Amino acid sequence: MATLVLTAVGSALGGPVGGAIGGLIGNGLDHRLLGRRRDGPRLTELAVQTSSYGTAIPLVFGTMRVAGTVIWSTDLKEARSGGGKGQGTRYGYSASFAVLLSGRPIRRIGRIWADGRLVRGAAGDLKVKAGLCLHAGGEDQPVDPLIASARGTTPAYRGMAYLVWEDLPLADFGNRIPQMTVEVIADDAAVAAGAIARAVAAEVTAGEGMALAGFAATGSVRGVLEVLAQAAGGWWSPAGGGLALCLDAGAPGVVTDDGVATQGVSGAARSRRTAPIETVPRAIAVSHYDPARDYQAGVQRAARIGPGTGEERIEMPAALSAGAARSLAAQLLAQAAAARVRRTVTLGFAGMTVAAGRVVRIGEEPGRWRVAEASVEGLATRLTLEPLAGAVAVPAGASSGSVAAAPDVPLGTTVLRAAEIPALDDDLAGTPRLTVVANGTGAGWRRATLLWSADDGASWTDAGETGAPGVVGSVEAVTDFATACLFDLAGSLTVRLARGDMMLADADDAALDRGANLAMAAGELIQFGRAEMLGAGRWRLTRLLRGRRGTEAVPARAGDGFALLSADSVRTIALPLALLGREIRVAAAGAGDAAPVEVRVLLDGASVRPPAPAALIRSGAGLVWTRRSRAGWGWRDGGDAPLGEEAERYRLTLTAADGSSTTVETEAPAWPGPVAPGTRVALRQRGTWADSLPLTADV
Template sequence: MATLVLTAVGNVFGGPIGGAIGATLGQIIDRNLLFKPKGREGPRLTELAVQGSSYGAPIPRLFGTMRVAGSVIWATDLVEHRATSGGKGRPKVTSYSYTASFAVALSSRPILGVGRIWADGNLLRGAAGDWKSATNFRLLTGGEDQPVDPLIASAEGAALAPAHRGIAYAVFEDLALEDFGNRIPSLTFEVTADAAPVTVGAVAQAVSDGVVRDAGGSAAIDGFSAYGENARAVVAVLGQIGGCRFAPVGDAIEMRAPGVGAVATVEDAGAPRRARSIRPIETVPQSIAVAHYDPARDYQTGRQRATRPGAGRRGETVDAPAAIGAGAAKALATAMLARAEAERVRRRVTSDVAAIAVAPGDRVAIAGEDGLWRVTGATLERMAVTLDLLAERWATAPVAASSGRVLGAPDAVAGTTILHAFELPALDEALLSEPRLTIVAAGSAPGWRRAALRTSLDGGARWTAIGGSALPATLGVVAAGVPWAPATLVDRRSEILVDLAHDGMTLSGADAGALDRGANLALVGDELLQFGAADQRAARRWRLRDLLRGRRGTALADHAAGDRFVLIEAEAALTLSLAAAPGQAVQVAAEAVSDVAETSVVLTGASILPPAPVGLAFDDDADGGATIRWRRRGRSGWRWRDGADTPLGEEREHYRVTIVPTGAAARTLAVDTPVARVTAAERAAGSVGVTVAQIGTNGASPAATIVIRPHDPRL
């Protein structure tokens, strides 16, 4: 008598593995670490959620595309960086920032690349490969010729630094930790190990080093992390996911997908009625839910459920720790439930020795009967073969499913950095003694957040860090020419077409009261103006109307297409006092996560000098000369709240008047009242040019000019 006893390994509602290995075959498998009897369970959904650093922890084998938490295998201490701003009469401010360098193991088999990276649940690297925080990043894909990472070699010494060949890992060099509470964040990675989805059979064959052979036709999955302390548990999980059966073939095990494999026909010489049994429907779960990693949900856990009508209230949940879409998970749950219902029917067949070739895991048909069966056990005794069978059902109708509402981490691309620096009149009406530079920055895409700023006063030979930029500004360029208009009236004739940097920027109108309080102040070219109406004409294009021109004493001008447009908002502008003089050039650099932008500006003194006088006019004198009068303006009092004269804002009222007669030498006057006189002799030769500049505490204003025509005694 010879008996082959087969016991179940794992149990998935009737057992996809369903069978044990005979003594001889079992020893072979155990030696190959496939079915060691006592070992850690296979991967579970929770094991991919948290980055670890435990010494000796297993590193998963990755297949397909999967989101995984790696293991930190090397790290430096935090590095402190100090930046000091101020000095030369201004208080010094020292700011501190921290970076860290470390390596994270991802897979114990080679990979193709890494896509998105999450840090503490937020995107650190987007789908376009753009970084949200500053770092240097290198990926070592795990090849057998993998070199030693240069950073690790420099820190540990070339002789002590391992190459980690066969292990794919990522190296972060000087990752800025400001966004992560000055600590190394918990990282997860979207890793692509294979160019296309993989099958559970192919994964099982790779994990078992060929002990389990893929018979083909098994379910495709987007990704899988083979995580666990032995291959047996991993293969069991794969068999559960795919609904596969296992059959001994020679010195190995063949993994067969549902409906795959030849069908042998056997004769039943026993008593069919006595050998057939049906378990009560209550033994079958009323519902089966499959928990899985859903690629449509950034690989967060999804759950799909299949239910049956009828008696029973028991539900089951199956962990499928693989990247599977919602539809595939729903189909998996439906197939599991259908198999559980079908496998209520059991059958025992007694045949002659012709059936000795039929082994556990094979598919059979019974001569003269409908249906297919799966062999779960075989006994040879007294020249008769007894087969234990389960009814087989492998085909299920396709099903549709939804991943639900997806609230993934925002993945806004930063684009390129746009940087502007300019000197404005002091908008807070402070009487400054040093030039104040205004710096604004933004990106060409909505994901831009900020940049580290530096300035240089010596042509770039030395740079001074001044901290980070303010909030992203609303800025763009003028799309069409804008004519000159006076500052004394609301310009209702002109309109400005503005193309903003990206369609995430918006503008809005303002009523008269809001405009009086300073709303909708913008820099167009070098002219400050306000707009009362803003209409969106396209995704990025806006039309501005009801214009107040030449605000804060800035020069009125024509504007050409391409001139800058910057909405002036306190929260989006960084102001910096400089120990410099008008006429000096200042270079500004903005270092964002992915690029560096530079600009240069020549200080005009607009923040510390009085604006140019206005209202220049002259009267003819009886003797043929002319008397010139003008009005001064000040650095404060622009809202004119009390109806009185504009505050002087300077140590004293003083003017420099330059008279340039035709064909004669210029004459310069210094006067303390807004009045000057041109003599009859100076007018005799022709027109006379006159310029007037107010001399303020910190220097002279821009000059205002008038031309006095020759005196005509007939007028």
């Protein structure tokens, strides 16, 4: 059953703007625009994904990293796997949901993080096995088919950008919808502060200002305009019934401080006031979104020399480089110091054309002044002026600091290795098992879903997931098989690993005795004491122990698959006993696979049969041999290996020189005979589930 997560798809920005900015238009310009602001966007608003009713939806400009708002989701979908004999049932969960990103159209999306983990790379590659659909917010965008199939009737959210996840696996996120943040590219380049203001409020008619790499407009229109003016280092001024973004640039107007026409004007015609330097913060710190930090928060600080204490911290919810943010902090600090001075001048009738917000010079005096307030009484105009700090040298040493960025590495396709081999422990389970190890051609590969089929792909059975990424590759060259009883000091095995960053290592005799460097090459188990890097992913393995756990009968050959066996990378697939003798298809589907990767394995009983007996020799007129077992390979107690089967039984096929043959059975590791000279003997141990491969000899 699909459930709707309630949310608002509007904000104060969608309402009327006249009242919100009316306080900015008038005779007295609010001189605090470069300082305190109200009800504007905040630095933390884009970091946390919400699903609350009434949440403001940002209008995204440039490139920003936003969390968005969940506007629809399904209940968790449960999937079960495993549960066969010898293994427990595994439960996995997934969910489908939609996240609203921007209240205006966007171009595309870039990277996506889930709980801080990168799940979509800069190249657009998904690092999870899920479906993803982006609706960029066009006025003709259709209804999302997945939401429509779950809800029946749903809006198309035209003019708004949102994305839809389908069956996102939740195992890595605590079986809950993770906190998503998305790199949203609304425009292909940086956007001027004035252009953003014009898109937010129709009353804005002019002004460009500083180009911002990214900006997300939320809250009231007045709050947004205040933030934009602060970012641009400017202020708003009435212009033709609207607002213009004014900057300390261009030719100033000239006023004359001659005190004329003072009649009828209350108060002094001229005045100059300077506030104590202690009223100015000792330092200003600007918090911002830093593109070099994956658009996470950064802080840049500018300080002055002199008396006073205190530090003012300004939130600038825009994407700025470290250098731009530090330059802004220095400019704001310089302007705060300059604004200590207030000067009043009186003009004649012609001064009535000087509006608040204009930049002027006073006669031939040096410096530029901003008209903070203009009042007219009688035939005189009184101007209250604030000095402008002018351009400030960009402080050196701005740095984004160390960045612990989520690695963006390709997944590649799955490299799958599967074989039926003896158990790697003393577990004598009575069902055949396939041993599976996998990795990918890309360093970002993590896991893949496993399936198997015994009817040539007509039906498939879920087998859970692969283990941790293993070391996998292929055998390129191998020497002839040496005895399995001793170290092979002359032979070698050359393998090519799936990636150049995969590594092998040496192991001493004590480590080998503990099971180190155990690998499978098709059906043979091999240990190696020395691993020599040859380059280009190729390795030469020497000081070999061949045919481990009784696999000497299936020696490795060039072209066989290779996999290093470790506890965390190995997965086993338990299969019904009735499938012995059948070919099994094993498929793996990872996030980077366009189609499942398959291997075929003949299930011949290697995982459930005892190893072939050893040391067959004549004893008088008969034969004797040594029993081997599926268990007790470590030989820790120095005694006989455990039987490992329900009973001890052997079958001998005796073929005489004339071609006649006789089959006999015995319950002891001996046959009293008689056995004629030149007889060909094939000896098998009878196992609980399958017989061993034959030990053959001419006696």
